[in-house]
Amino acid sequence: MTPTPVIHGIGICLPQTVLSNDDVIRRGQLDVNDEWIRTRTGITTRRQAPPGIATGDLALGAARAALASAGTTGTDLVLLATNTPDHPCPATAPRIAHRLGADGVPAFDLAATCSGFLYGLATACAFLRSGLYGTVLLIAAETYSRIVDPCDRNTAAVFGDGAAAVTLRPGDPDEPGAVLTTELGADGSGSDLITIKAGGSALPAHSRPLTRDQQYIRMRGPQVYRHAVRRMHQCASTTLDTVGWPLETVEAFIGHQANQRILDAVADRLGIAPRHRHGNIRDLGNTGAASIPLAMAATATAGSLQPGARTLLTTFGGGLTWGAAALTWPAATPVSHPHPAPPTTTHQQETPGCTRSSSSPTY
Numbered sequence: 001m002t003p004t005p006v007i008h009g010i011g012i013c014l015p016q017t018v019l020s021n022d023d024v025i026r027r028g029q030l031d032v033n034d035e036w037i038r039t040r041t042g043i044t045t046r047r048q049a050p051p052g053i054a055t056g057d058l059a060l061g062a063a064r065a066a067l068a069s070a071g072t073t074g075t076d077l078v079l080l081a082t083n084t085p086d087h088p089c090p091a092t093a094p095r096i097a098h099r100l101g102a103d104g105v106p107a108f109d110l111a112a113t114c115s116g117f118l119y120g121l122a123t124a125c126a127f128l129r130s131g132l133y134g135t136v137l138l139i140a141a142e143t144y145s146r147i148v149d150p151c152d153r154n155t156a157a158v159f160g161d162g163a164a165a166v167t168l169r170p171g172d173p174d175e176p177g178a179v180l181t182t183e184l185g186a187d188g189s190g191s192d193l194i195t196i197k198a199g200g201s202a203l204p205a206h207s208r209p210l211t212r213d214q215q216y217i218r219m220r221g222p223q224v225y226r227h228a229v230r231r232m233h234q235c236a237s238t239t240l241d242t243v244g245w246p247l248e249t250v251e252a253f254i255g256h257q258a259n260q261r262i263l264d265a266v267a268d269r270l271g272i273a274p275r276h277r278h279g280n281i282r283d284l285g286n287t288g289a290a291s292i293p294l295a296m297a298a299t300a301t302a303g304s305l306q307p308g309a310r311t312l313l314t315t316f317g318g319g320l321t322w323g324a325a326a327l328t329w330p331a332a333t334p335v336s337h338p339h340p341a342p343p344t345t346t347h348q349q350e351t352p353g354c355t356r357s358s359s360s361p362t363y
Helices: 021-028 034-041 055-070 093-099 113-130 221-243 260-270 288-302
Strands: 004-013 017-020 045-048 078-081 107-110 136-143 161-171 179-186 252-255 310-317 321-328 335-337
Touching (some): 004 055, 004 179, 004 288, 017 021, 045 161, 055 093, 055 136, 055 161, 055 335, 078 093, 078 113, 093 107, 113 161, 113 179, 113 310, 136 288, 179 221, 221 260, 221 310, 288 310
Parallel strands (some): 078 107, 078 136, 252 310
Antiparallel strands (some): 004 161, 017 045, 136 161, 179 321, 310 321
């Protein structure tokens, strides 16, 4: 009988620094105010990693916390979903495995932008169902503060840093934490909607001169909004059909924490009642691949759901990519790892000079 993947550990690691909307506005000299950001995104604060702390450092903390939550010290496979790896080469996951004391364990990065966690979840589930590995550590971590232009109100007000991880093991479909099905999709015709143009083989980082638009993440908000709502709604509906859950039996809905308007629009189209919607976008903003597991950890910590509750996840990101999953709510108790301390000597990040943004409003 094919085993069912089960989530049995959840861990998080967040930077200590909290940036308010006013902090973001002052730093980038943005021509908006706190109310403008809150009403358009639902975001009030976000976290920022200090100089010297990279994605891998946050990922390591979340990984250790997830293993502690699961009551174990080892794993057979390490996956890292991220859009902000420590280096273009090598991958960040092998270094994390080494720092965990798991040398020899296969480890690799997975890039699907904000859809990374669900792409990683589908990958982890495939490995577990195949029987090739007995346990999987899936980490999602981002330091978007390294790729966000502080002068661009369409991104500076939205993104934050953070990491979360889950552990998975083989189990039964009727136990808490069982991942019953996943649904993934992509459409490269929209690859220009969320981009960082420089840093790859098409436009190497050493190319000169590079413009701000080439160096930092750029997002075409109105188009992203339309695609996100449609794709998240479609794949979530397909997932419910696949698993055979009537809508009224869904007890928890967690979408990618990109924008509160998107989350509300998707939930409204699906017919999910407000009391079944869970998230933390107000406090953490958009943490990319880490957003769904961070929202799961916050929901579990709040004690809002009973183990076994029917849960629907859905996401959307650059690429374009999207996905959904149906699972029963895990029985795991989340563990938070202390934020990593920066090195004693670091090169301070400088905020580039800003010119007043004239771009269109976010979403």
